[in-house]
Amino acid sequence: MSVYKRGDKGVFYMNFTVNGVRVFKSTGKFTKKEAKHVEALERQKLIDQEKMTPQEKAAKTLLSEAISQVYEGRWKHTKRPDCPMARSQMILSLLGDMPLQKIDDEAIALLKKKLAARVIETGTVNRYLAALKTILKFKRQSWEHIKLGKESKGRIRVVTREEEARVVDLLSNTDHHKRRWFYSDVADLVEIQVDTGMRLGETLKLKYEEVNYAANLIHIWINKGNKPRSIPMTKRVAAILKRRQVNDAIKPFTLTAYQADKAWAWCRKEMGLMDDDEFLIHSLRHTCASRLINADIDLYVVKEWLGHSSIQVTERYAHLSPGKLVQAVKALEE
Numbered sequence: 001m002s003v004y005k006r007g008d009k010g011v012f013y014m015n016f017t018v019n020g021v022r023v024f025k026s027t028g029k030f031t032k033k034e035a036k037h038v039e040a041l042e043r044q045k046l047i048d049q050e051k052m053t054p055q056e057k058a059a060k061t062l063l064s065e066a067i068s069q070v071y072e073g074r075w076k077h078t079k080r081p082d083c084p085m086a087r088s089q090m091i092l093s094l095l096g097d098m099p100l101q102k103i104d105d106e107a108i109a110l111l112k113k114k115l116a117a118r119v120i121e122t123g124t125v126n127r128y129l130a131a132l133k134t135i136l137k138f139k140r141q142s143w144e145h146i147k148l149g150k151e152s153k154g155r156i157r158v159v160t161r162e163e164e165a166r167v168v169d170l171l172s173n174t175d176h177h178k179r180r181w182f183y184s185d186v187a188d189l190v191e192i193q194v195d196t197g198m199r200l201g202e203t204l205k206l207k208y209e210e211v212n213y214a215a216n217l218i219h220i221w222i223n224k225g226n227k228p229r230s231i232p233m234t235k236r237v238a239a240i241l242k243r244r245q246v247n248d249a250i251k252p253f254t255l256t257a258y259q260a261d262k263a264w265a266w267c268r269k270e271m272g273l274m275d276d277d278e279f280l281i282h283s284l285r286h287t288c289a290s291r292l293i294n295a296d297i298d299l300y301v302v303k304e305w306l307g308h309s310s311i312q313v314t315e316r317y318a319h320l321s322p323g324k325l326v327q328a329v330k331a332l333e334e
Helices: 032-051 054-059 061-071 082-095 105-117 122-139 161-173 185-194 198-203 235-244 257-271 283-295 301-307 311-320 322-333
Strands: 004-005 011-018 021-026 217-220 230-231
Touching: 011 032, 011 322, 021 032, 021 198, 061 082, 082 105, 082 122, 082 217, 105 122, 161 185, 161 257, 185 198, 185 235, 185 257, 185 283, 198 257, 230 301, 283 311, 301 311
Parallel strands: none
Antiparallel strands: 004 011, 011 021, 217 230
């Protein structure tokens, strides 16, 4: 029998096989008539699925299952798998566990509305939408209806030499209490950041085995873009690294990103720049790029120096070199 009672509660179970697929589970019904109806629906479902194309079958995949499959097949092997996974889980909580075929224009509009209600910036909303696009692409579903919002490029905050000197002076020469024991270390960090343009994470992970004093180079093997590169050292950077290389130190810095940000925030307050939201420690990377561009260093050289993924990223700084425009005018006059 394909339908029969089982257990003390008298619930009917179904047990049958269609096209080699066995189904054995509760019908949730207490009468044979209702149980037979559930069984018939389950049989027809399997028969219909057998006629479906792989793409049609994938369309019926629940969002939660698709997220797990994308994680195992793609994100798990990336450098930062938790980021898209966390965004996907947020999407799941906002949309519900719906089949992929239900993620239409209406669902996308609802998702955008709910994300906007959380006061999330356009750029961040785009990261969520990009994660959803990846899921749909992975399952070979339509994703063209997901349109990313236009992000504001914003202004590039560059730290002036006077501001740089003030930050270093505050961190180095202020009589800090015990809880600020690491502030002087951050002073060295600031000078290295502004002269190398390295990402904060790259500097904090840097090991002395990656510093080549003979060639005057810092080698970055693991980074955000997975693009190894070498950065020339200024005399100031080389001097700081040598000074900090004591007691067989493995790394120049044992700081955390939190400590670096905390020290920078203190300087920002001391300098009366609390309203300047873009005066961040990351702006030291922008500052390095700005100084290179203003020295008429070729954009492609700056791209390789900073480890940008494409020349388009570096072109954000092109307007910082007005000297080239002056040369262009002279060329026309001649």
